[in-house]
């Protein structure tokens with residue numbers, strides 16, 4: 001029996017701690033200092049230790065729990081997490097506003113009129129303008145006011161369960177205040193303040209641990225911890241700005257939604273404003289650009305959202321981005337630094353890319369010491385010389401580039417850059433193909449630089465997708481002499497792998513399993529993996545559909561190749577050349593010998609461009625969910641699309657079939673609700689067989 005006094009005291013302490021948290025994180029108006037807060041926390045901990053029956057999940061003492069089985073498990077988003085279109089200047093914001101007006105059937109002002117200064121003033125659209133935080137998109141699911149799950153955005157359709165880590169963020173309430181909807185998914189951005197980031201890096205430095213390059217990476221790394229007690233020590237914060245799935249009443253405007261989120265105890269960006277029309281948006285952008293450096297956190301632009309949720313619904317979305325919102329980015333940061341040298345990097349196809357080696361400079365959130373000069377034409381156009389002071393730019397995740405030379409600072413001995421006549425890696429001759437900007441090393445597979453990249457490409461996601469065979473491991477294998485052609489991958493042994501540095505038994509087993517699994521990748525992936533010039537993912541799909549098997553492609557002549565939709569004379573020539581080469585033919589034969597066996601693709605031939613308008617599954621839309629037994633979802637999708645079907649990520653009234661494997665969740669429920677036929681894997685198998693049959697018949701006739 002727990003004494004009533006203890007129960008009541010525990011409750012009072014929890015309420016008080018929650019209140020202090022709310023005042024500190026949401027209102028930014030703390031009522032007590034840390035010592036008082038810590039005192040209350042200790043009292044609650046002592047009380048709960050004495051009476052374990054009093055411990056509840058929502059207690060502020062329970063933020064760090066044991067690692068649950070669900071950590072990092074896949075979470076399917078009930079409503080996809082979208083991304084945003086970008087605008088880089090006021091004109092693009094104006095265009096965005098005009099598109100919205102047209103769609104909503106509102107009068108569209110001519111640009112000269114602007115808004116309001118014409119004879120008949122046009123009422124501006126009301127927007128909510130918010131800072132665009134540079135962190136990680138997270139979804140929080142609250143049921144009856146309790147945080148039950150947190151997930152990352154992932155690819156927008158499927159994310160990862162990070163509940164155990166998000167629970168440790170004191171800025172994320174475990175229970176909501178007031179009267180929130182029964183069930184709602186709140187979306188926002190988890191980030192690290194600049195101050196928190198510096199403090200964390202100082203601590204990591206003192207511990208001799210690896211530091212993070214910028215607040216965004218620090219936030220991502222901190223959430224990626226298996227051990228939530230580590231995340232708990234990281235200064236992570238969250239701002240909320242949107243809802244996903246909701247059951248219950250919510251406000252009808254974005255700005256009111258923000259206020260409601262705040263009243264429920266969630267943090268919102270204090271800079272958010274309601275603004276009128278393009279003029280209001282652009283003024284907000286300017287104001288934020290001015291404040292940018294003095295804000296406590298990194299932002300890379302601002303976001304405008306049509307304020308009325310009714311209008312938002314009327315506008316809908318295109319592909320993965322809403323029509324009713326846009327990110328207005330800040331111009332990429334540029335910094336001056338000195339070109340210490342220009343070297344040439346050799347790519348997978350032998351292309352030599354000039355790269356400037358720079359005096360390290362901090363730009364766009366990272367330290368940059370190399371920047372691409374793209375190709376010789378670019379280099380000459382910008383007239384970059386060794387010793388020059390140049391402006392370097394880095395936008396988002398893009399590779400840093402040299403923007404321009406500061407001519408006034410050129411030293412008299414600045415040296416012009418020459419394209420080497422021999423490959424800096426393998427010393428083969430360098431040639432320039434007539435009419436191309438690119439110079440290439442002619443060493444082919446014998447050039448180590450090309451070879452490493454070729455294998456990396458073979459194992460990459462869009463190709464054979466061999467998980468665990470990372471860039472480093474490829475280099476190690478090549479260095480150890482274990483990999484002179486890709487088919488060698490399939491004869492590697494566990495002993496050979498474990499003999500490599502930093503390769504344990506467990507990883508070795510996993511890599512071998514992944515290599516083995518790659519044997520049955522669909523034909524288009526294998527074709528892409530071979531690295532034939534001009535043959536990327538989509539050409540690989542087209543060729544597979546046209547010929548069905550690798551053997552048929554290998555034996556096709558130029559004319560036959562050119563009959564493939566979207567394959568012109570150049571691509572056909574490259575494919576024919578590739579398979580005319582003895583080395584390549586032998587290597588492909590070896591691949592087949594060691595067990596690489598892409599399932600044949602049903603042939604879908606047709607006039608140019610219409611190949612898929614005529615498959616047996618044409619017009620049918622599929623959604624795949626859960627774990628299938630005999631194939632991965634990707635493989636199933638490839639089989640469906642190969643005979644004309646379409647695969648999407650969201651169940652809607654337009655879905656024709658849901659294919660549900662094991663552990664199917666919300667999509668299955670939704671399909672059942674909408675009365676959409678649900679297939680298990682056997683059902684899919686039958687449908688595919690029937691389709692292939694039908695298609696085969698059609699081909700004969």
Ligand code: IVH
Nearest residue numbers: 082083084130131132133137189241303322
């Ligand atoms: S709205 C449809 N608002 O930017 C709504 N996103 O590029 C999409 N982001 O995934 C999100 N600050 O992670 C929105 N105030 C803000 C944001 C914001 C940062 C991130 C978010 C999103 C990405 C889209």
